[in-house]
Amino acid sequence: MIKSTSYDISDPSDFPQTGLQSLDLLSRCPICKEFFNTPMISECGHAYCSLCIRRSLATDQVCPICRVNLSESQLFKSTMIEDLVQSWTNMRQTLLRGALEDERINSSNKKSSNKESSNNESNYESKINLSSDIASIEKDYVRGENEEKWDVKANEKKIENEENDSRNDQSDNKLEKDDNQQEKEEIKVQEKEVKLMQTPESTPENS
Numbered sequence: 001m002i003k004s005t006s007y008d009i010s011d012p013s014d015f016p017q018t019g020l021q022s023l024d025l026l027s028r029c030p031i032c033k034e035f036f037n038t039p040m041i042s043e044c045g046h047a048y049c050s051l052c053i054r055r056s057l058a059t060d061q062v063c064p065i066c067r068v069n070l071s072e073s074q075l076f077k078s079t080m081i082e083d084l085v086q087s088w089t090n091m092r093q094t095l096l097r098g099a100l101e102d103e104r105i106n107s108s109n110k111k112s113s114n115k116e117s118s119n120n121e122s123n124y125e126s127k128i129n130l131s132s133d134i135a136s137i138e139k140d141y142v143r144g145e146n147e148e149k150w151d152v153k154a155n156e157k158k159i160e161n162e163e164n165d166s167r168n169d170q171s172d173n174k175l176e177k178d179d180n181q182q183e184k185e186e187i188k189v190q191e192k193e194v195k196l197m198q199t200p201e202s203t204p205e206n207s
């Protein structure tokens, strides 16, 4: 698992890849380093949060980046930057998770073990499990059992459910059922197990 603190104070350096770092950097105000809040673009083409640039101009009537003379009347709201930043922040967490996982896999391939190796290895293992899942999906596909709904994501989920099911019930023929039915069955089995554990006949203090 990725530590939740990774997201608490975000920073372009969260990303191991320089391409994603620069995208993150471009979405941020050069004054406060946060994602643009009501971005304003100056006549010289530089962008700042509305509040940040107004505060800056209150003490120094120049563009903080290029130092040309600048007044509030030369600032314009940029809805385009605002929309870009919104799109980026919506995608950021997903991209970051993927980017960090890629990085972990790469580094655990290089370094055999280190202090953080438990995290690295578990992620690496889950990736290996995923590829064996895909291999078995492909097998199923060859047998023609999944031809009707050949969708990698749905099948990955299905395989996952099948693995869970097979732990609870080996004899059930899961391939005939859709994912929802499988999940319901799984919950029923778990409920049965809970009931079994709670049945009074097994508690010794009643005797």
Ligand SMILES: [Zn+2]
Binding pocket: 029, 030, 031, 032, 033, 034, 036, 037, 048, 049, 052
């Ligand atoms: Zn700012």
Ligand SMILES: [Zn+2]
Binding pocket: 042, 044, 045, 046, 063, 064, 065, 066, 067, 068
């Ligand atoms: Zn400028």
